[in-house]
Amino acid sequence: MSQEAAPAAVGFVGLGMMGLPMARCLLAKGFSLVACDSEATARAALAEDAPEGKLEFADTPAALAARVSLIILMLPNSEVVAAVCEGADGLVPALRQGTLVLDMGSSVPGETRRLAALADAKGAALMDAPVSGSVVKARAGTLAIMIGGGDAGFAQAEQVLRAMGEKIIRTGTVGSAHxxxxxxxxxxxxxxxxxxxxxxxxxxxxxxxxxxxxxxxxxxxxxxxxxxxxxxxxxxxxxxxxxxxxxxxxxxxxxxxxxxxxxxxxxxxxxxxxxxxxxxxxxxxxxxxxxxxxxxxxxxxx
The missing domain is CATH 1.10.1040.10 (N-(1-d-carboxylethyl)-l-norvaline Dehydrogenase; domain 2)
Structure with missing residues (x-):
């Protein structure tokens, strides 16, 4: 992928068992990342083999939201997603017009719809895009990815999703993928x-x-x-x-x-x-x- 073809930067929150190899996959395919994770060991693991000039870190979700227009969340559950979105220095208050948030974890659909409404009120969007596949597939960029939401959001997300998955399935409205x-x-x-x-x-x-x-x-x-x-x-x-x-x-x-x-x-x-x-x-x-x-x-x- 050429530098011109990739977005200037993708935000990535959550460098756990699946998030870390997914973030590494994006870096390997030429994307620039602004990452955010509370664990220093996770940040260090991502930085270890990152291409020079392709990785930066944000101290808080709000700081990350101020720097990118596409944000991936790979978090353990809806409670953590809500804390990242609505807690102190959270994403939602800092969202800018046109920003797209992709919740790629396994969240409760009702919570996904609620947070999507909050994002919409800010002129942004939140879509659900959970993955199916192992850590091995996350490393290889061959995950199956389901995505719920409208055409405009999908068009904004598609290039990034195809860098991580070999099968993309659109499932309907927001919450349907979760x-x-x-x-x-x-x-x-x-x-x-x-x-x-x-x-x-x-x-x-x-x-x-x-x-x-x-x-x-x-x-x-x-x-x-x-x-x-x-x-x-x-x-x-x-x-x-x-x-x-x-x-x-x-x-x-x-x-x-x-x-x-x-x-x-x-x-x-x-x-x-x-x-x-x-x-x-x-x-x-x-x-x-x-x-x-x-x-x-x-x-x-x-």
Whole structure:
């Protein structure tokens, strides 16, 4: 990408497990960044291999908003997003006419819509653009990105999004992308739960688990968990799929908020939430989400 083709600078708030490789990806593709993160170690990690003259830091979200017209948020949850947007030295009061904020984390759709209205009152815009994919895909710029919002905002964001993702899916109005991401991750969790229980039963029957995995993947039981988690992580007991239990639980809680908003009882979702809450209590938020199998297996032998 030539210097003329890239925006003068992109703001980036949140240099965590996914944010750091995403920011590095943008730098590698020729974008200039103004970054903001409260952790000195995160700032140092981004600065370590940054191209000369391409990276600056802002002390606060407000200071960042004064310097750029496109801001990416990659933050843990809606509570943190609200604090960054509305807290002391927050983004929203400092937003300028025409600024676009992209919330690329996994937030509650109702909160996304509320913050979008605040941005709109400032003559700016906030769109939701959550990602799907691992840290490996974040490094490679091959994430799937869902984006909710209007045509003008999408046109403003598209070049930056395509630098980080290989599949961009427009989902509708603001908040729709966060809703679809949460519901997608609920379906994934349900598939992982079913696959884990099925493998436990197959093992107790003395079945060859690798052959059983082949049967699932050639038949109607196939899902992303059977394709990418059973043989790779669960059967060998490696449990390193790259998605933390705490993040899985957060997405299930967001799906639960959607169930409450829509008045759907969602009994299977309630079961998933209960089981992941239990696993989180036993293993902690940083354990891999595939360890739900280990929790279930322990219960099966007790």
């Amino acid at each position: 809703a679809m991401k949460a519901l997608n991750n609920y379906v994934y969790a349900a598939g992982l739960l079913a696959a884990s229980e099925a493998v436990i039963m197959a093992e107790k029957l003395g079945l060859d688990l690798r052959v059983f995995t082949d049967v699932l993947n050639a038949s109607s039981g196939r899902n992303v968990a059977t394709e990418t988690k059973l043989r790779q992580e669960i059967i060998p007991g490696r449990y390193a799929g790259g998605f933390q239990l705490g993040l899985m639980r957060k997405d299930l809680e967001t799906a639960g908020a959607i169930a409450a908003e829509t008045g759907v009882s969602a009994e299977a979702l309630a079961l998933c939430r209960t089981l992941w809450d239990g696993a989180l209590g036993e293993l902690g938020p940083k354990a891999d989400n595939t360890e739900i199998h280990r929790i279930l297996a322990a219960k099966a032998t007790s």
